[in-house]
Amino acid sequence: xxxxxxxxxxxxxxxxxxxxxxxxxxxxxxxxxxxxxxxxxxxxxxxxxxxxxxxxxxxxxxxxxxxxxxxxxxxxxxxxxxxxxxxxxxxxxxxxxxxxxxxxxxxxxxxxxxxxxxxxxxxxxxxxxxxxxxxxxxxxxxxxxxxxxxxxxxxxxxxxxxxxxxxxxxxxxxxxxxxxxxxxxxxxxxxxxxxxxxxxxxxxxxxxxxxxxxxxxxxxxxxxxxxxxxxxxxxxxxxxxxxxxxxxxxxxxxxxxxxxxxxxxxxxxxxxxxxxxxxxxxxxxxxxxxxxxxxxxxxxxxxxxxxxxxxxxxxxxxxxxxxxxxxxxxxxxxxxxxxxxxxxxxxxxxxxxxxxxxxxxxxxxxxxxxxxxxxxxxxxxxxxxxx
Amino acid sequence: xxxxxxxxxxxxxxxxxxxxxxxxxxxxxxxxxxxxxxxxxxxxxxxxxxxxxxxxxxxxxxxxxxxxxxxxxxxxxxxxxxxxxxxxxxxxxxxxxxxxxxxxxxxxxxxxxxxxxxxxxxxxxxxxxxxxxxxxxxxxxxxxxxxxxxxxxxxxxxxxxxxxxxxxxxxxxxxxxxxxxxxxxxxxxxxxxxxxxxxxxxxxxxxxxxxxxxxxxxxxxxxxxxxxxxxxxxxxxxxxxxxxxxxxxxxxxxxxxxxxxxxxxxxxxxxxxxxxxxxxxxxxxxxxxxxxxxxxxxxxxxxxxxxxxxxxxxxxxxxxxxxxxxxxxxxxxxxxxxxxxxxxxxxxxxxxxxxxxxxxxxxxxxxxxxxxxxxxxxxxxxxxxxxxxxxxxxxxxxxxxxxxxxxxxxxxxxxxxxxxxxxxxxxxxxxxxxxxxxxxxxxxxxxxxxxxx
Numbered sequence: 058x059x060x061x062x063x064x065x066x067x068x069x070x071x072x073x074x075x076x077x078x079x080x081x082x083x084x085x086x087x088x089x090x091x092x093x094x095x096x097x098x099x100x101x102x103x104x105x106x107x108x109x110x111x112x113x114x115x116x117x118x119x120x121x122x123x124x125x126x127x128x129x130x131x132x133x134x135x136x137x138x139x140x141x142x143x144x145x146x147x148x149x150x151x152x153x154x155x156x157x158x159x160x161x162x163x164x165x166x167x168x169x170x171x172x173x174x175x176x177x178x179x180x181x182x183x184x185x186x187x188x189x190x191x192x193x194x195x196x197x198x199x200x201x202x203x204x205x206x207x208x209x210x211x212x213x214x215x216x217x218x219x220x221x222x223x224x225x226x227x228x229x230x231x232x233x234x235x236x237x238x239x240x241x242x243x244x245x246x247x248x249x250x251x252x253x254x255x256x257x258x259x260x261x262x263x264x265x266x267x268x269x270x271x272x273x274x275x276x277x278x279x280x281x282x283x284x285x286x287x288x289x290x291x292x293x294x295x296x297x298x299x300x301x302x303x304x305x306x307x308x309x310x311x312x313x314x315x316x317x318x319x320x321x322x323x324x325x326x327x328x329x330x331x332x333x334x335x336x337x338x339x340x341x342x343x344x345x346x347x348x349x350x351x352x353x354x355x356x357x358x359x360x361x362x363x364x365x366x367x368x369x370x371x372x373x374x375x376x377x378x379x380x381x382x383x384x385x386x387x388x389x390x391x392x393x394x395x396x397x398x399x400x401x402x403x404x405x406x407x408x409x410x411x412x413x414x415x416x417x418x419x420x421x422x423x424x425x426x427x428x429x430x431x432x433x434x435x436x437x438x439x440x441x442x443x444x
Numbered sequence: 445x446x447x448x449x450x451x452x453x454x455x456x457x458x459x460x461x462x463x464x465x466x467x468x469x470x471x472x473x474x475x476x477x478x479x480x481x482x483x484x485x486x487x488x489x490x491x492x493x494x495x496x497x498x499x500x501x502x503x504x505x506x507x508x509x510x511x512x513x514x515x516x517x518x519x520x521x522x523x524x525x526x527x528x529x530x531x532x533x534x535x536x537x538x539x540x541x542x543x544x545x546x547x548x549x550x551x552x553x554x555x556x557x558x559x560x561x562x563x564x565x566x567x568x569x570x571x572x573x574x575x576x577x578x579x580x581x582x583x584x585x586x587x588x589x590x591x592x593x594x595x596x597x598x599x600x601x602x603x604x605x606x607x608x609x610x611x612x613x614x615x616x617x618x619x620x621x622x623x624x625x626x627x628x629x630x631x632x633x634x635x636x637x638x639x640x641x642x643x644x645x646x647x648x649x650x651x652x653x654x655x656x657x658x659x660x661x662x663x664x665x666x667x668x669x670x671x672x673x674x675x676x677x678x679x680x681x682x683x684x685x686x687x688x689x690x691x692x693x694x695x696x697x698x699x700x701x702x703x704x705x706x707x708x709x710x711x712x713x714x715x716x717x718x719x720x721x722x723x724x725x726x727x728x729x730x731x732x733x734x735x736x737x738x739x740x741x742x743x744x745x746x747x748x749x750x751x752x753x754x755x756x757x758x759x760x761x762x763x764x765x766x767x768x769x770x771x772x773x774x775x776x777x778x779x780x781x782x783x784x785x786x787x788x789x790x791x792x793x794x795x796x797x798x799x800x801x802x803x804x805x806x807x808x809x810x811x812x813x814x815x816x817x818x819x820x821x822x823x824x825x826x827x828x829x830x831x832x833x834x835x836x837x838x839x840x841x842x843x844x845x846x847x848x849x850x851x852x853x854x855x856x857x858x859x860x861x862x863x864x865x866x867x868x869x870x871x872x873x874x875x876x877x878x879x880x881x882x883x884x885x886x887x888x889x890x891x892x893x894x895x896x897x
Contacts, residue, residue: 188814190710197709204608205701212445212576212697219575 075127077134085109160381161237221384445578449507453591454516456583462676489685489695503530509537548630549873551593579610587618587627596637603641617649628857636883644708652752681838686824736800750783763809785843787820794835812897
C-alpha cells in the first residue's frame with residue numbers, strides 16, 4: 058500500500074477514505090494482523106484508529122468527528138498518517154516488526170512486552186460477592202502457569218544449546234560458526250526451505266517498496282504542505298478530554314481528592330522541613346552557599362545518571378530488542394554484540410530492584426490488612442497450610 | 445519433558461516396576477488404527493518422558509529406587525533386566541543392609557537425614573540426564589512405617605532442592621482392615637507432611653483396586669502383582685502422550701504441568717483420584733464393544749456416586765436441581781451422598797474420539813459453586829488407543845471422594861492419640877506430640893474444606 062499513497066492524486070475521494078482507515082488500522086494495531094479472518098469490521102477499525110491516535114496525542118479534533126463508515130475524511134486521514142510518519146521512524150519500526158528472522162533470538166529487555174497493550178482484560182463484575190476460593194484458585198493457576206513457563210523456557214534453551222553445539226562449524230559465516238534452528242530446519246526439510254525462500258522474497262519486495270517510498274518522500278511532504286494549507290482554519294480548540302465511563306467518573310473524583318490531600322500533606326511536611334533546615338543553616342557563612350550549590354549540582358547529576366541507566370535497562374550499552382544467539386568457544390573473544398554474562402548481570406540487577414519493589418508493596422498490603430483487621434474486633438486469622 | 449520417578453519402599457518399588465512396564469508395553473503395542481508416523485511420535489514422546497537411552501539401545505527407566513532393605517530392590521532390578529524390554533540404571537538404587545522395624549518416625553528422623561546426601565545425589569544424576577525436567581513422581585505407601593516416613597522426608601527434600609519442579613506423590617491408601625496397629629498414625633503423619641511439601645497427591649485405594657481385580661478382571665487369587673498392574677494401567681492411561689490441543693497433532697510436552705494447572709491450583713485442595721473405564725480381563729475384551737456414550741455415562745455416574753468401578757454403580761444418586769441456594773445445596777448433597785467435584789480432567793483415547801459427547805461433564809450441578817464448568821472441566825483427546833482398549837477413558841478428579849475415608853482415619857488416629865497409645869514409639873525418634881497435633885489440625889482443615897464445597 059505504501060507507494061500507492063504517494064501516487065494517488067487528490068481525486069477519487071470516496072474510495073480513498075476506507076482505504077486510509079484500513080491503512081491507519083494496520084499501522085496502529087498492536088500486532089500486524091496476518092490473518093484476514095481476524096480483522097474487525099470497518100467501523101470497529103475506525104474506532105480503534107481514533108482511540109489509538111488520541112492516546113498518542115494527535116492534536117487535530119477534526120479526526121474524532123469523522124464518521125466511521127468511511128464516507129468522507131480522506132484529507133483528515135492523510136494528515137493523521139503524515140503526522141505519524143513525521144513523529145518517528147514509523148516505516149523502519151513496521152519493517153522491523155515483520156522481518157524474517159533467521160537466527161535464534163532472545164530478548165534482552167522487557168520494553169517491547171511492556172509497551173504492547175496485550176489482550177484486553179476480561180470484564181468482571183466486582184459488584185457482587187467474590188468467593189475467596191475462586192481467587193485462590195486463580196492465583197494458584199497463575200503460579201503453576203509461571204512454573205510451567207519456566208520449565209518450557211529451560212527446555213527451549215537446552216535444545217537450542219544442543220542444536221548450536223551439534224552444528225558447530227557448519228555455517229558459512231565464520232563469525233557465527235553454527236546453525237540456528239531455522240537454518241538447521243532448512244537443511245532437514247526442503248519444503249520448509251522453499252517456504253522460507255518465499256518469505257524472504259516477499260520481504261525483499263517490501264524493502265524495495267520502502268526504498269521507492271524514500272525516493273518519493275520529498276514530493277509527499279511538499280504535497281502535504283499544500284493539503285494542510287488548504288484546510289479551513291481551526292475553530293477554537295475544544296479541550297480534548299478522553300471519554301470516562303460513567304462509573305469511572307466517581308472513582309476518578311475519589312482518586313483526585315486523595316491525590317489532592319496527599320499533595321497538601323506532602324507540601325506541609327516539606328515546608329516544615331525546609332523551615333527547620335533554613336533555621337539551622339541560616340546562620341552559616343557565604344562559603345556554605347557555594348558548597349550547597351556544588352552538592353545540589355552533584356545530586357542532580359547523579360539523579361539524571363541513575364534515570365538514564367534505568368531507562369536504558371540497567372546500564373546495557375546496546376540497543377534494546379531481540380538479539381541473535383551465537384554460541385562461541387570458551388576463551389574466544391567473539392565478534393561485536395553483547396556477552397551473555399553482561400546481559401545476565403543486568404537482568405539480575407533489574408530482578409533485584411523488582412523484588413525489592415515487590416517486597417515493599419507486600420509490606421504495604423500487610424499493613425493495610427492489619428489496619429482493616431484492627432478495625433474489626435474479634436477476628437482470628439487462620440493461614441492456609443504451607444504459609 | 446521428562447519425569448523422574450522416585451520409588452520408595454517395598455510398595456513404591458513394586459508399583460514403579462509395573463508402571464514403567466505398562467508404559468513401555470503400551471507404547472510398543474501394535475496399533476491397527478494409527479499411522480506409522482503417529483505411532484513413532486507417540487513412542488518417542490513416551491520414551492523421552494519416562495526413559496533415557498543407553499548405547500546398546502535398551503531404554504533405561506528414569507527412576508531412583510530407594511528401600512532400607514535389599515530384597516525388593518534386587519527383585520525389581522532383575523525383573524526389569526530379565527524382561528529384555530527395558531531396565532533400570534545400574535547405579536540408580538539405594539538400599540541398606542537391613543530394614544528397621546517399620547517405624548515412621550525412624551524413617552523420617554533417622555534414615556532420612558542419614559541418607560539424605562546419597563539419595564540426593566542419585567536423584568541429581570537422574571535429573572541431569574534429562575534435557576528438561578517436568579517434575580517428579582514419588583511412589584510410596586501412606587500407612588507403612590519406614591517407607592512412608594522416609595518418603596515424607598524425601599518429598600520435603602525435593603521441595604527444597606527443586607522448588608520450581610512439580611511433585612506428584614502417588615500414594616497407596618491402605619486397606620480399611622489393615623494389620624499394622626499404628627497405620628492410622630502413620631497415615632496422618634504422612635498425609636500432613638506431604639500436604640505441605642507436595643503439589644498433588646494422587647491417591648490409589650487398595651480396597652478399590654482389589655475390588656476391580658476381583659469383580660472386573662475375574663482374578664481368583666489376587667496377588668500384589670495383579671493389584672499393581674491395575675494401578676499401573678490407571679497411571680498409564682493418564683500420562684501417556686496426549687495431543688496438546690483440540691485439533692493439534694503434536695503431543696503435549698508437559699502433561700504433568702497441565703494436569704496440575706487444571707486440577708490442583710488451590711493449596712487446600714490437593715487430593716486427586718483416578719477412575720478408568722473400561723477395565724476388564726483380556727479374554728473378555730475380545731468379546732466387548734463400546735460406545736463413547738455408554739462409557740461416558742458410566743464414568744459420570746461413577747464420579748457422582750463415588751463408585752470406583754463400572755459395576756455396582758448406584759444409579760439413584762443424581763445431581764441436585766439447579767436454583768437451590770448453596771448452603772441447602774451442600775446439606776442436600778451430603779444426604780444424597782452426592783460427590784461434588786472441584787475440577788475434573790477427562791482423558792479420552794481411541795477410535796472416533798472426537799465424536800464423544802461431553803455435555804454430561806459440563807453440568808454445573810457436578811461442580812462447586814465457586815468454579816464454573818468452563819474452568820473446572822478439561823478434556824484431552826487422542827486418537828491413538830491405549831493398551832488393548834479400542835476406546836478408553838480416564839477421569840482424574842479433585843473431588844470429595846476421599847472425605848469419608850480420611851475422616852475415618854483421622855478419627856481413629858485421634859482416639860488412639862487421646863489415650864497416648866504407642867506415641868512413645870514416635871517421640872523416641874523425634875516426632876513430638878506437637879507434630880501429631882499439627883497433623884491433626886491440618887487434616888481436619890482439609891476435611892472441612894472439602895466438606896463445605
